[in-house]
Amino acid sequence: xxxxCLRVVLAxxxxxxxxxxxxxxxxxxxxxxxxxxTAPALIAAVAEHRPDVAVVDIRMxxxxxxEGIRAAVEIRAGAPDVGILVFSQHVExxxxxxxxxxxxxxxxYLLKERVARxxxxxxxxHRVAGGGTALDPEIVTQLMRGGRRSRVxxxxxxxxxxxxxxxxxxxxxxxxxxxxxxxxxxxxxVAAVFTKFGLxxxxxxxxxxxxxxxxxAENGN
Numbered sequence: 001x002x003x004x005c006l007r008v009v010l011a012x013x014x015x016x017x018x019x020x021x022x023x024x025x026x027x028x029x030x031x032x033x034x035x036x037x038t039a040p041a042l043i044a045a046v047a048e049h050r051p052d053v054a055v056v057d058i059r060m061x062x063x064x065x066x067e068g069i070r071a072a073v074e075i076r077a078g079a080p081d082v083g084i085l086v087f088s089q090h091v092e093x094x095x096x097x098x099x100x101x102x103x104x105x106x107x108x109y110l111l112k113e114r115v116a117r118x119x120x121x122x123x124x125x126h127r128v129a130g131g132g133t134a135l136d137p138e139i140v141t142q143l144m145r146g147g148r149r150s151r152v153x154x155x156x157x158x159x160x161x162x163x164x165x166x167x168x169x170x171x172x173x174x175x176x177x178x179x180x181x182x183x184x185x186x187x188x189x190v191a192a193v194f195t196k197f198g199l200x201x202x203x204x205x206x207x208x209x210x211x212x213x214x215x216x217a218e219n220g221n
Contacts, residue, residue, distance in 0.1 A: 006030045006129050007051040011042040011068060013060050021055070021115070028122045037061070039071035046075050046082055048164035052129040058095060069095045074105075084108070087115050091138050105209050108134035108169075127169050133212060134169040152215055154196050162189040167212045177220040 012018040015037075022032045034045035039060050040104045041203050046054050054075060060067040069092075072084045076099070085108035086099060096109045108128040114136055115121045124134035141164075155163065158179075172190060176183040190208075194200075197214050199207040 004126065004129075006053060006125060007032045007049065008032045008125070009042065009051045009054045010038065010046045011039070011045075011056045011060065013037045013052065013057065023054040024118055025122070025125075028118065030122070030125065031155070039067040042068075042071050043074060046079060050079065051082060053085055053125055055125070056084065056086045058086050058088040058092060066095060069099060072099055077216055080106075082106075083131070085110065085125060085128050085134065087112050088146075091136075093139065096135070096139050100212075105131045105133065109139055110134065111138055124169070128196050132169045133167065133209070135167050137164075137168060140164045140167050151197050155193060159193050159196075162186060163193050163211060163215055166190070166193075166208060167215060210221045 006029075008025055010021055010025070010032050012021065012035070018035055018037070020123055021037065023034055033049045033051055036042040036045050037060075042054065042056060044059075054072070056068045056072045058068040059065060060071070069086060072086050075082060076084055083106040084099070086095075087110045088097055089112050091111065099109065103123075104129055109125050110124060114124075126174055127134045144180065152160065152163070161179065162175055165178060170178065172186045176186045179186070189207060194207050197211050199210050199214075
C-alpha cells in the first residue's frame with residue numbers, strides 16, 4: 001500500500017538517533033534528502049529540498065524546549081504542501097493543539113516510543129504525506145480527558161471512541177476492523193458526530209478534518 005518513495009527532511013539533534021532513523025527510513029523505501037540538528041537548519045533544508053514530509057523533534061537546541069514545534073509551525077505557514085510529523089518523549093497536548101490550530105490535514109504527532117515501531121512510523125509518514133492526520137493514541141487519550149463541557153460531551157461512548165480513532169488518522173474501514181463492527185455501523189457513528197458538531201456536507205469542506213479540529217480545540221487545554 002505504501003509503494004510511494006517519500007522524500008523526507010529529518011530534524012533530530014541526537015546524532016545516534018538521527019543516523020538510526022535515516023537507516024530505518026532508507027530500508028523502508030524513503031529517501032532522506034537532508035538532516036538537521038537545529039531549527040534554523042530544518043527550516044533551510046525544507047526551503048531547499050521541498051520534501052514530501054518533515055520529521056521534527058519538538059525539543060531542539062539551544063533551549064531544548066519548543067524550538068522544533070515553532071519551526072514546524074513556521075514551515076506549515078510557508079510551505080503548507082509539506083507534511084509535518086513531530087515527535088516527542090512525552091505527551092505535550094498544548095503543543096499538539098498549537099501545531100494543529102491551522103488545520104489537521106498533513107499533520108502527525110507521535111511519541112518517540114511509537115517511532116521505534118517501524119511499521120507504525122512509516123505508515124504515519126505516508127498518511128501525513130498524503131494529506132492525512134496521524135495522532136499518537138496517547139495524545140488522543142490526554143485530549144479526551146480535557147474535562148471541559150463541550151460538544152464532545154454530547155457524544156456517546158462509542159461515538160467518542162470513533163472520533164478518537166478518526167483523530168489518529170484511521171479510515172472508516174480501519175475503525176471497523178479495530179472495533180470489530182461493520183463499516184456501515186462506523187459510518188452511522190461518524191454521521192452522528194458530524195450532526196452533533198453541526199458539520200453539514202458541502203462540496204469543499206472536509207468534515208472529517210473539521211470534526212478532529214473541533215475535538216482538539218475543545219479538549220486541548
